[in-house]
Amino acid sequence: MFAQLKEQPADKILALMAAYRADPRDDKVDLGVGVYKDASGNTPVMRAVKAAERRILAEQDSKAYTGLAGDPAFGAAMKSLVLADSVDHAHVAAVATPGGTGAIRQALELIKRAAPKATVWISDPTWPNHPSIINYLGMKSQSYRYFDSETRGVDYIGMLTDLGAMLPGDVVLLHGCCHNPTGANLTMAQWDGLIKLIKEKSAVPFIDIAYQGFGDGLEEDSAATRKVVSAFDNVLIAASCSKNFGIYRERTGILMARCKDADETAITQQNLAFLNRQNYSFPPDHGARIVTTILNDPELRADWEAELEETRNGMLALRKQLADELRRMSNSDRFDFLADHRGMFSRLGTTPEMVEKLRADFGIYMVGDSRMNIAGLNADTVPVLAQAIIKAGI
Numbered sequence: 001m002f003a004q005l006k007e008q009p010a011d012k013i014l015a016l017m018a019a020y021r022a023d024p025r026d027d028k029v030d031l032g033v034g035v036y037k038d039a040s041g042n043t044p045v046m047r048a049v050k051a052a053e054r055r056i057l058a059e060q061d062s063k064a065y066t067g068l069a070g071d072p073a074f075g076a077a078m079k080s081l082v083l084a085d086s087v088d089h090a091h092v093a094a095v096a097t098p099g100g101t102g103a104i105r106q107a108l109e110l111i112k113r114a115a116p117k118a119t120v121w122i123s124d125p126t127w128p129n130h131p132s133i134i135n136y137l138g139m140k141s142q143s144y145r146y147f148d149s150e151t152r153g154v155d156y157i158g159m160l161t162d163l164g165a166m167l168p169g170d171v172v173l174l175h176g177c178c179h180n181p182t183g184a185n186l187t188m189a190q191w192d193g194l195i196k197l198i199k200e201k202s203a204v205p206f207i208d209i210a211y212q213g214f215g216d217g218l219e220e221d222s223a224a225t226r227k228v229v230s231a232f233d234n235v236l237i238a239a240s241c242s243k244n245f246g247i248y249r250e251r252t253g254i255l256m257a258r259c260k261d262a263d264e265t266a267i268t269q270q271n272l273a274f275l276n277r278q279n280y281s282f283p284p285d286h287g288a289r290i291v292t293t294i295l296n297d298p299e300l301r302a303d304w305e306a307e308l309e310e311t312r313n314g315m316l317a318l319r320k321q322l323a324d325e326l327r328r329m330s331n332s333d334r335f336d337f338l339a340d341h342r343g344m345f346s347r348l349g350t351t352p353e354m355v356e357k358l359r360a361d362f363g364i365y366m367v368g369d370s371r372m373n374i375a376g377l378n379a380d381t382v383p384v385l386a387q388a389i390i391k392a393g394i
């Protein structure tokens with residue numbers, strides 16, 4: 001049986017992780033996979049996470065199943081964190097999922113059941129797992145222009161023009177903040193224009209928010225999501241706790257579906273629970289319990305928010321340092337966009353050949369589309385990267 005299997009294309013980000021590990025050079029720099037690293041190159045367990053885990057260890061008296069949607073307390077805490085008061089929480093169906101990827105997968109399966117003919121519109125570029133899962137599920141997709149390779153900002157006109165071709169009931173997948181892979185984001189005024197267009201087209205927004213707290217702050221990063229959620233009867237929101245709680249391997253995420261009324265919420269909730277049952281039955285609980293413990297305890301929450309702010313400010317400082325170094329070395333402002341981008345990633349905007357040159361000649365690993373994980377840098381490696389970019393002739 002297994003002899004019939006065909007080879008699968010390697011995931012570019014995960015293949016890069018393996019190549020970096022196999023590189024014997026001491027001075028190699030990993031700007032590949034989106035994992036936060038501190039100044040010493042570690043991905044630390046956040047203080048509040050450790051404290052919550054200690055509390056759970058001491059107090060948890062059962063490992064019995066929760067429910068198909070996960071612990072309702074997790075759903076409530078996440079609705080507050082992501083959506084705040086943008087919508088009546090009673091009209092939001094929600095299920096815990098294994099990470100943000102699990103939430104995206106369940107959202108797409110829900111779309112497939114509710115609107116099998118819908119086309120899912122994805123940004124060009126987007127996180128490679130978006131088209132990969134859409135194709136795997138045999139769904140229709142189209143891409144819309146997003147990145148302006150001249151300015152390294154958003155190609156807003158191109159985006160609106162392409163999305164102008166959406167048909168009623170189509171779904172548009174948007175990054176709530178910290179666009180992956182480009183780091184270029186819409187302004188709030190641009191979100192307003194986009195909402196207007198999506199309404200005109202009677203399309204459905206689907207927001208992937210995986211980096212809340214990594215851009216401009218917890219509230220600021222969810223502002224666009226909240227705006228969208230308050231503007232439509234139906235919105236899908238896939239949220240990840242991997243990055244902002246640093247619990248990558250715990251696989252903690254949630255899918256929320258904003259519904260029109262109580263009846264629609266009940267049927268959507270029932271379908272989401274059904275999908276969880278088909279795919280993995282009960283979602284993982286440990287990470288969700290950590291998150292709930294932190295969000296519901298004022299002291300732990302304050303400490304978590306403080307550490308998240310330190311993380312965010314650290315990334316902003318690295319962006320500024322890199323843009324400053326490159327301004328000095330290139331004697332130009334052509335890399336200033338790096339300081340304007342937000343989140344973990346920036347797309348440098350160079351060719352795959354140059355990306356390969358950076359890897360071969362300088363031991364610098366970034367994704368082939370020139371996505372750099374800014375959190376993979378530190379104060380010492382920023383000048384190394386800047387010099388390599390200049391020496392390579394980018």
Ligand code: LMR
Nearest residue numbers: 013032033034035127180
């Ligand atoms: C990334 O984009 O690097 C992260 O979201 C990790 C992943 O699973 O690809």
